[in-house]
Amino acid sequence: MLKKLIKFIFPIRFIRLVVMGANNFIYFNGLYKARPKVYALDRNGKSLYLSNIIDVSHWDKLDIGNNVFIWHFTTLDTFNGIRIGNDCQIGTRVGIFTHSSHHSIRYYNKKYHEVYFDDHKGRVKGSVEIGDNTFVGANAIIMPNTKIGKGSIVSGFSYVQGEFEDFSIISGNPAKRIGDVRKVDYRFLKANPDLIDSYLDYFGLDSLEELKSYTV
Structure with missing residues (x-):
């Protein structure tokens, strides 16, 4: 009624x-x-695929590439700048943070809210950069001062902070580089040759043998 x-x-x-x-x-x-829904949008000449229920704190501090997909309930704390490269996919309930008060709250305790938040001593803050063609799995947390190289995979539920080279498989709490994506890719492309040319062209490789050299 x-x-x-x-x-x-x-x-x-x-x-x-x-x-x-x-x-x-x-x-x-x-x-x-x-209802949660992903919309295809054109923003500044870029094709984006964004959920209608993501939380972006400051759009002007989000440097987002082309062909990026961000799924439902994800939070982007862009206060200190987030860069997401081209062709990335961000899963559901991911948190990408550029500040944290997990130390400051103890130091200031009852006086925490009397001090302007950006002036808190002990406050952890810094930008986050996610390289092209990187996948971030569901429920992952990415902390300030993190840089993830292109072509990487971040496993779901990982707690990520620090610098990770290109083609990293990143997993754990705290997250570590546990493998190289190119090993997986080489085996897959051998079995699916129709995708070889597209892959090699995208990542600037000359041949499948060059890709194989990274798997040793």
């Missing part, structure tokens, strides 16, 4: 217009109609 009444008073198109224009209606819309 309530849904019928709302539909009668507020046509769906009007509700969507209000939601787009006023943040205070977003939660109401979530209760009534909105």
